[in-house]
Amino acid sequence: METIKINGMKCPHCSSSVTKSLDAIEGLNDINVDLDNNEASFTNSGNVDRQTIKDAISKIGFEPAE
Numbered sequence: 001m002e003t004i005k006i007n008g009m010k011c012p013h014c015s016s017s018v019t020k021s022l023d024a025i026e027g028l029n030d031i032n033v034d035l036d037n038n039e040a041s042f043t044n045s046g047n048v049d050r051q052t053i054k055d056a057i058s059k060i061g062f063e064p065a066e
């Protein structure tokens with residue numbers, strides 16, 4: 001399981017957008033976005049690189065952190 005911090009999520013719509021965008025990345029599974037902790041967790045069975053994940057989050061208007 002990997003996690004990534006995401007800033008800028010304010011409501012369930014935001015977290016659901018993030019869930020959808022991560023779900024669209026082939027190789028990521030079991031996506032869970034935790035709005036209260038500003039964090040997403042997922043299984044990275046496709047060894048998707050970190051930058052690809054961050055780009056997907058930035059593209060829809062949120063700020064991925066390390």
Ligand SMILES: [Cu+2]
Pocket residue numbers: 009010011012013014015
């Ligand atoms: Cu929102």
